[in-house]
Amino acid sequence: MWKTVLRRVLLMIPQIFILSILVFAVAQFMPGDPFTGLITPETDPIVIENLREQAGLNDPLPIQYFRWLGNALQGDFGTSYTYKVPVSVLIGQRAQNTILLSLVSLVLTYAIALPLGMLAGRYNDSFMDKAVIVYNYVSYAIPTFVLALLMLWFFGYTLGWFPTNGSVEVTLQSGSFEYYMSRAYHLILPSVTYAILGTTSIIQYLRSEVIDAKTQDYVKTARSKGVPEKVVYNRHIFRNSFLPIASTLGYQITGLIGGSVFIEQIFAYQGMGQLFIQSINSRDYSVITALVLLFGIATLVGTLLSDIIMSIVDPRIRID
C-alpha cells in the first residue's frame, strides 16, 4: 500500500506544476494591478511605472512565472502588497485560526450528526425521527449567512452571551491562561454555526444507510447469534453505514484549511476565508496565488487521503 501512496504522491508533482501555471495565468488576467487602488487622477504615471518596474511587473510573463515558482519552492511567496508582511507569515497566522475553528467545528459536527443519524435511522418514522428530519430540512434550507447573522444577533447582541467579533480579546497577553480561554470563548459561536450547517448531509446519509442496513441479512445473522441489540447497532450497523461518510472524510480534513468565507466574514474571525476575499478585493496577487495553490494542493491531498481512509475502513477496497 505504501508503494502506491508514494506513487500517488509523485504523480502529484506534475499536477501541482500545471496547477501553478493556471494559478499564475489567472492572476495575470485579472484586471488592474496592486497599485490600482492607490492611484488618483493626479498621480504621475511615471511614479506608477517606476513602482511596476521595481515590483518586476514589466518583465516578460515566463520570467515572472519562473521567478515566482523558484521563490515559492523555497517557501517564499513574496510580500503581501496590502499587509506588507511576507505571504507565508500572513497565511501561517490565518491558517492557525482557521484550522482551529474548522477542527472544533468538525468535531462538533460529528458529535451532533452521528447520534442523531443513528437514532433517526434506528427508530425511523417515530416522532424523534420526524423531529430530526425537520431539523435537517431547516439546516439544509437556511443559507449560511442567514444562520450566521441570526446566531450573531441572538446570542451575540440580544443575549450578549458570546463575543461578536475577532478570534481573541486583543488586550490579553499571548500564551496566558486567560488568552486561551478567550480564544475558546470566541470559537463557540462560529463553530456551532459551522457545525449546524455541516450536520445535514451526514445525518441524511447515516439515517438512510442505517434504515437500509438494519434489514440486511448480516444483521439478522448477528441477532441470531444472540448479540444484544445495542452491539448490533454499534458494531454491525454503524460501521457499515459509516462507509459513504468515510469516503468524504479525506476532503473534509483537507478542507479544514480553506475555512468558510461567510462565517469568518460575519464573525470578523481572522481566518483564511476572510483573507482570500480581502486579497481578491485588493488585487493582492502574491496572496491570491499562494492561497489558490494551497487550496489546490489540499484538494489533491484530500483525494489521496480519502482513498487511504476508505482502504482502512473497508476491507473490500485495496489501493494497489
Added chain:
Amino acid sequence: MAVERPLLEINHLETAFRVTDDYYNAVDDVSLTLENNEILAIVGESGSGKSTLATSIIGLHDPNNTQIKGEVIYKDINLLDLNETLYNKIRGNDIGMIFQDPLGSLNPLMTIHDQIEETLVYHSDMDDKQRTNRVEQLLDQVGIPNPKRVMQQYPHELSGGMRQRVVIAIALANKPPIIIADEPTTALDVTIQAQILDLMNDIQDETGSGIILITHDLGVVAQTADRVAVMYAGQIVEEATVEELFGNPKHPYTRSLLNSVPHELEDENDELHVIQGTVPSLQNLPRRGCRFAPRIPWIPAETHEEDPVLHEISPGHKVRCTCWQHFHFEGEEEQ
C-alpha cells in the same frame, strides 16, 4: 414419570404482519414438533410463510409491525414470553440459524474469525485463545481447508460455498440442540448444494441436533429430511415422514408440487406440470374454506371442507381438508 416432551414444540403459532393498518396472518395456526436427531423439512412455494415461521421461532421480527400468538415451547419455556435479554441467551446458544444468502449473511467488514468468535463471546466463558482455537476447529469441522488463513480473511475473499460453510460454522459454534436452516442451498450452484447437504447430514450425525430445514426444493427434502411438513398460504396442509410423503402423497398441493418436478419425459406430448395461479398475497388470502381451492377449480366445491382442519389419516400422516379424496389432475379422470 414425566412424559418426555419433544425438543421443540410449536403450538398454534400465528404470525401477523401489518400491511397499512391491518394485521394479516402470514403464519396461520401452525403446530409442529421437532425431535432430537431429526431433520424436519418445511416445504412450500415462495410466500407460503415458511421463512416467517423460522424467524418467528427465533424471535427476529420487528415488534412494531408484527404480532405473534401461540407457543414455542423449548425446555418447558414458552420462548415467545421471553424478553429480549433472555431470548438473546437462547439465540445462538440453543438455536443456531443458517440463512439463505451466504454473501449477505456475513458482515463484509469483519474477518471470518471475528464473526464466528462473536457468538462464542456471548455464550461461553472461553478466553481469547480458547475462542480462537474453537473457531479454527469449527472451520475445520465444516470442511474449510487451511482454517488458520481463512480466519483472517474477509467474506468477499471466499467463494459462495465457502461462505455458506462459514455461516454453518457460526450456527454450530455453541453446539445448539436446534438448528434452523432457511433455504441453505438456494443461492448455491448444484454441485455445491450437494456438498452443503452432505455437510448438514454429517453435522447432524455428529451432534444429534434437531434441524428444521426450510426449502422449496423437493430434491433437497428427499435427500436429507426425516419428516416433512408442506406449507401453503401460512398453513400446514400435509405432514408425514419422507417415505410416506413421497410414496403416498395425499393433499392436492403436495401432489401438484411433486408432479411439477421435472422428470424424464416419456414422449413428445408430455408437458411439465405447472400449478395454476400463484400464492395469494396476504391481503387477498381467503380466510375461510380450503385455501388451495382457487388453484384447482375443476374440483367440485362440495368436496372441500367448510373450515378445513388437519386429519390424521394414518399414524404420523396428517392432511388438511377433505378435497384430497376426490382430487385428480386436470384432464385426468377421477379414480
